[in-house]
Amino acid sequence: MRTARIFACGAAAGLVGDLLFGDPRRGHPVAAFGRVAVAIERKLWRDHRGWGALHTAVCAGGAVGAAALAVRATRRSRSASLALTAAATWAVVGGTSLGREARAIGELLAAGDVEAARERLPHLCGRDPQSLDGPGIARAVVESVAENTSDAVVGALVWGAVGGVPGLVGFRAVNTLDAMVGHKSPRHRRYGWASARLDDLAGWPGARLTAVLAAAAGGDPRGAARAWRADAAKHPSPNAGPVEASFAGALGVRLGGTLAYGGRVEHRPVLNTAGRAVDVTDIARAVRLSRRVGALALAVCAGARLAVGAIGRRSA
Numbered sequence: 001m002r003t004a005r006i007f008a009c010g011a012a013a014g015l016v017g018d019l020l021f022g023d024p025r026r027g028h029p030v031a032a033f034g035r036v037a038v039a040i041e042r043k044l045w046r047d048h049r050g051w052g053a054l055h056t057a058v059c060a061g062g063a064v065g066a067a068a069l070a071v072r073a074t075r076r077s078r079s080a081s082l083a084l085t086a087a088a089t090w091a092v093v094g095g096t097s098l099g100r101e102a103r104a105i106g107e108l109l110a111a112g113d114v115e116a117a118r119e120r121l122p123h124l125c126g127r128d129p130q131s132l133d134g135p136g137i138a139r140a141v142v143e144s145v146a147e148n149t150s151d152a153v154v155g156a157l158v159w160g161a162v163g164g165v166p167g168l169v170g171f172r173a174v175n176t177l178d179a180m181v182g183h184k185s186p187r188h189r190r191y192g193w194a195s196a197r198l199d200d201l202a203g204w205p206g207a208r209l210t211a212v213l214a215a216a217a218g219g220d221p222r223g224a225a226r227a228w229r230a231d232a233a234k235h236p237s238p239n240a241g242p243v244e245a246s247f248a249g250a251l252g253v254r255l256g257g258t259l260a261y262g263g264r265v266e267h268r269p270v271l272n273t274a275g276r277a278v279d280v281t282d283i284a285r286a287v288r289l290s291r292r293v294g295a296l297a298l299a300v301c302a303g304a305r306l307a308v309g310a311i312g313r314r315s316a
Contacts (some may be wrong), residue, residue: 002078002309003081003164003309004306004308004309004310005306005309006078006081006082007085007302007305008302008303008305008306009082009086009130009300010083010086010089011086011089011157012298012302013082013085013089014085014087014088014089014090014091014093015065015087015089015093015095015294015295015298017090018089018090018094018095018096019216020097021096022096023097024090024091025093029072030091030092030172030176033059033063033173033176034180034260035056035179036059037059037176037177037208038180040055040058040289041055044058045099045191046191047187047190048190048191049190049191049193049194050193050195051191052181052191052193052195053193053194055177055194055195055196056174056177056198057194058221059177060198063169063170063172064166064170064173065095066167066169066171067088067153067165067168067170068166070165070245071084071165071166085160085164085165085168086167088160088165088168089160090166092168092169092171093152093156093157093218093294094148094152094153095149095152095153095290095291095294098124098144098145098148098152098153098287099145099290099291101120101123102124102141102145102283102286102287103114103119103121103125103284103287104120104188105117105137105141105283106138106141106280106283108120109134109137109138109280110165110280114133114134114137117129117137118130118137118276121141123145124140124141125141126183127140127259134280135277135278136248137302138144138258138279138283139255139278140259142247142253142255142278142286143244145245145247145283145286145290146214146244146246146255146286146290147240147243147244149214149243149290149293149294150203150206150210150239150240150243151175151206152175153290153293153294153297154206154207154210154213154293154294154297155171155202155203155205155207155210156172156206156207157206157297157298157301158171158199158205158297158301159171160207161204161301161304164270170202171202171206174198174199175199175202177195177199178192178198178199180192180195181195182195182199183196184216192282200238200239202208203239203285204238204239206239207238207240207242207243209299210242210293211232211245211246212242212247213293213296213300214243214246214247214250214289215228215246215249215250215295216296217250217289217293217296218233218246218247218250218289219250219251219252220249220250220252223249223250223272223275224245224247224248224249224250225246226249226274227245227248227271227272227274227275228245228249230242230244230245231245231248231256231269231270231271231272232245232246234256234268234269234271235256235268235271236266244256244271245271248271248272249272249275250289251285251286251289252272252274252275252276253272253275253276253278253282254270254271254273254275254276254278255270255272255278256269256270256271257270
């Protein structure tokens, strides 16, 4: 029960820290992890799945191991354990920075400065901005807000509830590795296979919880559920599909369609065909929905951890 309370209070404090301060401007632990992962890739890279799996194991396993050692070092002090959980939560979630970037692009679009919005879009997602007009940029932003609500907030809280600080850190490490090597570039098609598959597995529960909470917190729960049921499986990503479809239904807009990544064009199915086209005002609506989903996810994950702790205490 003690660890459950520490997680609940620490995670809440970490989310408040993210809300007040956003991501650390200097010395971000995720950036430091990325630099280490790049250095390890330079040593290990071969055009082979096995070497990529070793890279994933070394990087993710090392992050989880370091987190476990930190937990062990603080376990005798309730305040130190609480501070560690809060710091880890603040470091791994990114809901506030996600919202700030999305709103900044929305403000540029609202002002008619499409070129500046194109320049800023890579801060948020990996689309080719030059191929997008204003509505296309707005759609890309809403899709990115939806997907990153799961990746940057809800998924981390789910694994934090399961595994404490090592769960928080491990999920973020896996998600970061997927962003670094899990894409289908010629260099990483084989080498990044393990990172991509592990990210799919780690993201599965958080994506489903995100979709459920988006349906509950959005303006059209039935529309969100209908879009999820009808369209999620059409998406090439097993985790982005439910999240984006549920957000599309909740907001009453259409997502998906033609997009460009890394010089290649993809024609994705439309999510929520009953919705209207995305416009710039939907960016702020998506950010507000993302914040509600994050708050609900904290309540669900902390509540579940406390409930499991209470059951374990009664059965002991």
